[in-house]
Amino acid sequence: MDEDQFKTPLFDAMVALAESRKVSFHTPGHKSGKGISTRFRKFVGPRIFSIDLTTLDEVDSLQAPKGVIKEAQTLAASAYGADRSFFLINGTTGGNHAQVLTACSPNDTVLVARNAHKSVMAGLIFSGAKPIFYLPLVDEELKMTLNVTTEATLAAIDANPQAKVLLLTSPNYYGICADLKEIVPYAHKKGLTVLVDEAHGPHLRFHPDLPPSAMDVDVDLAVQSTHKIIGGMTQASMLHAKGPRVDMTALAAVLKLVQSTSPSYILMASLDLARMQMATEGKALLDKAIRLAQEAREKINKTPGLFCFDSAVCKSRFRGMGGLDVTKLTITVRDLGLSGYEVSRLLNTRFGIQVEMADPFNVLVIVSIGDRKDDLNRLVDALREIAKESRGNRPFSFGKIGLPPFGRPAGLSPREAFFSELQYIPLAEAKGRISAEIVTVYPPGIPLLVPGEQVTEEIIEYVTEMSQLGATIDGLDAQNSTIAVVK
Ligand SMILES: Cc1ncc(COP(=O)(O)O)c(C=O)c1O
Incomplete structure (x- = not known):
């Protein structure tokens, strides 16, 4: 192991500065917590405020790093196999x-x-870029959107020689990965730059039993939500860059444009520490998380009425995928005669268990380095109880609701449509009109409509029915009945 990975230069500098007790006549206005509301300080304790710092020589600047933030980002790049990493x-x-x-x-x-x-x-x-979208594979039985197949990706590349960039999401929310190992070399050979939204994969690189990470297969740019899966605090993520296709100067300049000039040092420290933790003990921590997840999966699969797919199912049934992150448990509950939403609600209200998300047929559980055996046992026991009580029910049916439909391309780029003259019309009358908004049903948060796409009958029906079922719809008015379209 690289001994340098034990270092946490940013966190150390923050602690040293906090302990130096210098008098602060700078932001933040709470002045190391002295001005913070008493309730807040009583609940979280005083120390957290002493490291809620601002850009100062001692702790460097995220906008122009040349000290401890630069060092921390260099250590992250080394741990993640990137040329450069950015907080x-x-x-x-x-x-x-x-x-x-x-x-x-x-x-x-x-x-x-x-x-x-x-x-x-x-x-x-x-950006004003023109997307050509291609579709992921779906599993009709589980009513789940999987990931894109290698076949569909290579076909999309071949059919669009003018494309400069390929953008993939891998793993998806359910831990199902695209086969980056196959796709990336082909895309590079065809002159494409490959970007990966790896929000759900900051841990992949640290365990051999998980699918390869984007950086491991020479993806050019990849973004990870360190906060979603490992030890980052909420909002703390990393962007990794590798290889000759990325203009690092341009990337640093863009980050200066899109990031706050007052970055939270607490968030950045959590990135420094999460990297150290994964680089120095990630394998052992993930060994445990994987074992807990696998044990729970086996028990769930022995419970009548429940099903939780594994790597073998991913390989044989979800053809063309790149493997499964086994720490995600997608629990199919439809044979209990209950929807995923209902099981999620029962787990929460009766058993005090909160899952990551629910969809019509499934609940999704994230098992991480923070879970203990007791937590998983409690989940399995609760699921067994719900299954026992549901015995004899007919499988849950969602009427005619199917898989989420997508809008149709209509010749306008997302930017052109977004900045067009708009009109707000009832969703029920929007068939054939071009959306000016991103319309998303949560979960899993994949947009049904992107600006520039035509609204279809199926989308209107789907949104209306999901709205009636209480799903969260983003991109319409508060009543989910009005949509912004291009005039
Ligand atoms: C695939 C994917 N990409 C990006 C994001 C956004 O990430 P963040 O919440 O870190 O901004 C999410 C959030 O759920 C996601 O699931």
Whole structure:
């Protein structure tokens, strides 16, 4: 192991500065917590405020790092196998904006796997790039959007020789990865720069039983939500860059544009420490998380009415994927006669267990380095109880609701549509009109409509029914009944 990986230069400098007890006549206004509300200080304790710092010589500047932040980012690059790594304080959202803005000029053609997060679509609006979307594989039985197949990706590359950039999301929310090992060399051979939204994969590199990370297979730019899966605090992410296709100067300049000039040092320290933790003990920590997840999976699969797919199912049934992050447990509950939403609600209200998300047929559980055996046992026991009580129910049916539909391309780029003259009309009358908004049903947060896409009958029906079921819809008015379209 590289002994340097035990170092935490940013955190150390922050602690040293806090302990020096210098008098502060600078931001933040709470002055090391002396001005913070008493309730807040009583609950969290006083020390956290002493490291809520601002850009000062002792702790460097995220906008122009040349001291401890530079050192911390260099250690992160080394741990992640990148040429350069950048700390992000607005999550992978900010990283997706930055990677699209760096790799794409206005009117460049970008091949985008359609299972992209809203932040990718926002990056397309900002940049003025022209996406050509292609579809992920779906599993009709589980009513789940999987990832893109290698076959579909290579076909999209071949059919669009003008494309400059390929943008993939891997792993997806359920831990299902695209086969980057196969896709990346082909894309590079065809002259494409490859960007990966790896929000759900900051741990992959640290365990051989997990699918390869983007940097391991020479992806050019990848963004990871350190906060989602490992030890980063919420909003703390990293962007990694590698190879000759990335203009590092341009990337650093873009990050200066999209990131706050007052970055949270607490978030950045959590990145420094999370990297140290994974680089020095990630394998052991993940050994445990993987074991806990696998044991729970086996028990769930022995429970009548429940199903939790594993790597073998991923290989045999979800053809063309690049493997499964086994720390994600997608628990299919439909044979209990309950929806994923209902099981999620029961787990929460009766058993005090909160899952990551639910969809019509499944609940998704993230098992991480923070979980203990007791936590997983409690989950399994609760699921067994729910299953026992549901015995004899008919499988849950969602009426005619199917898989989420997507809008149709209509010749306008996301940016052109977003900045067009708009009209707000009832969703029920929007068939055939061009959306000016990103419309997303949560979960899993994949947009149904991107600005520039035509609204279809299926989308209107789907949004209406999901809205009635209580799903969260983003991009419409508060009643989910009005949509912004191009006039
Ligand atoms: C695939 C994917 N990309 C990007 C994001 C945004 O990441 P963040 O919350 O770190 O901004 C999410 C959030 O759920 C996501 O699931």
